[in-house]
Amino acid sequence: MERTRFDMATESPWRIARHRFAHHRGAMQGLALLMAVVLGDALVPPLRGIVGDESVADALQAGHATLAFAVAAALGGVLLGGVWGWLAALFGGPIGRALMRAAAGLAALPLALLPVVAAGLGGGGPLPFDAAVLLALVPGAALATHGIAVEAGRHGFVAAAQAAGLGRYEVWRRHTLPNVLGPLLVALWPALPRAVLVLSLGAFLGVGGAGTWGAQIGAAKTLAALLPPALLLAATLAALHAIGHGIEAAFAVERP
Amino acid sequence: MLSFALRRFAAALTAVLLLVAAAAFGVPEGTAALGRAAAGLPVTLALVGGALALGLTLGAPLGLAAGWLGEGAATVGAAVPGFLAAALVAVALGTRVPALAALALAVPVLGEAARIGRAGVAAVDRQGFTLAARGRGVPVREAFLRHTLPAALAPLAGALGSLAAATVASGAAAEALFGLPGTGSMLVQAARAGDAAGTAAAAALLAGLVLLLRALGAVLRGGLDPRARLE
Numbered sequence: 001m002e003r004t005r006f007d008m009a010t011e012s013p014w015r016i017a018r019h020r021f022a023h024h025r026g027a028m029q030g031l032a033l034l035m036a037v038v039l040g041d042a043l044v045p046p047l048r049g050i051v052g053d054e055s056v057a058d059a060l061q062a063g064h065a066t067l068a069f070a071v072a073a074a075l076g077g078v079l080l081g082g083v084w085g086w087l088a089a090l091f092g093g094p095i096g097r098a099l100m101r102a103a104a105g106l107a108a109l110p111l112a113l114l115p116v117v118a119a120g121l122g123g124g125g126p127l128p129f130d131a132a133v134l135l136a137l138v139p140g141a142a143l144a145t146h147g148i149a150v151e152a153g154r155h156g157f158v159a160a161a162q163a164a165g166l167g168r169y170e171v172w173r174r175h176t177l178p179n180v181l182g183p184l185l186v187a188l189w190p191a192l193p194r195a196v197l198v199l200s201l202g203a204f205l206g207v208g209g210a211g212t213w214g215a216q217i218g219a220a221k222t223l224a225a226l227l228p229p230a231l232l233l234a235a236t237l238a239a240l241h242a243i244g245h246g247i248e249a250a251f252a253v254e255r256p
Numbered sequence: 257m258l259s260f261a262l263r264r265f266a267a268a269l270t271a272v273l274l275l276v277a278a279a280a281f282g283v284p285e286g287t288a289a290l291g292r293a294a295a296g297l298p299v300t301l302a303l304v305g306g307a308l309a310l311g312l313t314l315g316a317p318l319g320l321a322a323g324w325l326g327e328g329a330a331t332v333g334a335a336v337p338g339f340l341a342a343a344l345v346a347v348a349l350g351t352r353v354p355a356l357a358a359l360a361l362a363v364p365v366l367g368e369a370a371r372i373g374r375a376g377v378a379a380v381d382r383q384g385f386t387l388a389a390r391g392r393g394v395p396v397r398e399a400f401l402r403h404t405l406p407a408a409l410a411p412l413a414g415a416l417g418s419l420a421a422a423t424v425a426s427g428a429a430a431e432a433l434f435g436l437p438g439t440g441s442m443l444v445q446a447a448r449a450g451d452a453a454g455t456a457a458a459a460a461l462l463a464g465l466v467l468l469l470r471a472l473g474a475v476l477r478g479g480l481d482p483r484a485r486l487e
């Protein structure tokens with residue numbers, strides 16, 4: 001049943017966002033595609049029996065390694081970047097400006113190559129590579145979080161809640177946090193496709209990320225070996241971007 | 257405008273010099289490695305410049321003119337990163353022609369340029385100054401060329417830095433794949449061999465190239481949209 005403007009006005013923002021997301025065709029297709037990639041792992045044992053070539057089964061299995069690594073790196077990067085951006089907004093003034101100038105300066109660099117640089121400077125091993133994938137996401141997350149945190153402080157309802165005598169924590173819990181979660185989700189979601197991209201590039205170049213799609217693409221010498229991981233990587237990136245568009249539509253945020 | 261351009265390039269050059277000095281003196285044998293890495297810069301510049309020029313030239317009109325076609329190009333651009341396109345081209349065609357590497361790297365640039373161009377036209381439409389110009393009797397063609405086009409292209413110029421960063425990163429993979437003697441392939445070889453001096457030198461030069469292209473994009477944006485000079 002179609003919702004009227006009155007229905008929308010009386011519902012919570014989160015219910016409206018969920019409704020908009022569920023009615024975003026691209027986001028639903030992306031979600032279905034992503035689920036298919038994730039659940040495709042269940043097809044591996046029968047596939048190995050049916051198809052002589054192992055590349056499809058191997059690529060499906062590598063999907064789990066790629067996505068698990070990317071999700072962990074994105075969460076870590078978003079957390080560190082979030083703290084950085086939030087601290088800059090909290091301090092404000094010269095300290096806040098210096099923190100954000102550093103984030104902007106780092107974000108201007110080709111950070112997708114950071115895992116390669118870390119492998120060269122760190123002397124190999126998985127630790128520098130893994131840490132570099134995470135760190136490559138931090139400046140972008142810091143910039144995104146800072147913008148939202150600064151914007152949240154300017155809302156009139158925050159001033160009204162303070163004027164009503166609510167404590168700092170209560171204002172934050174009851175007013176600021178619920179209103180910034182949506183925009184934060186929109187701004188930080190791109191960290192996930194970016195993590196997939198940075199990991200895949202580093203693995204493709206053979207400096208880490210063994211057993212992921214990037215490593216399989218880098219090692220492929222024939223089209224038959226290249227296509228399964230390449231198509232799965234492209235489908236996953238397309239799905240993640242489509243879900244991102246759905247989240248933007250859900251919270252009615254326009255892209256620049 | 258001139259002082260704005262000089263300020264942007266001076267800031268970028270200062271950052272480049274700091275990066276190069278850190279690579280030269282912060283690592284043993286850094287100066288020699290820097291000389292070797294600099295020898296590959298023309299190859300990298302040709303590859304990255306060619307891919308950016310091709311992608312922007314094809315992608316911007318696509319985004320400005322065609323709605324669904326621009327959206328389709330943007331989806332392909334987001335789903336197929338440059339290194340993946342380069343790997344597909346190299347394995348499918350079985351050749352290592354450098355022009356094909358530039359063509360492959362142009363795919364994501366084209367997609368992103370189409371997306372930004374499309375969003376730029378939509379943003380200009382919402383602001384209404386083209387409509388105001390039409391209301392003053394300015395012909396459609398002149399209103400488009402003088403008002404809509406510069407304002408719609410300004411965000412694209414502003415995105416040159418991020419497009420350059422992505423293309424340089426994928427370009428390193430393409431150089432290694434196609435066997436091109438560029439700074440990117442030197443970075444990959446040095447990283448695989450654990451050569452700290454080579455890695456630092458190549459990374460500093462690639463980062464410097466991106467910073468200069470970013471400054472160029474900011475200056476172009478300032479020329480197209482005077483409001484950008486105030487930021």
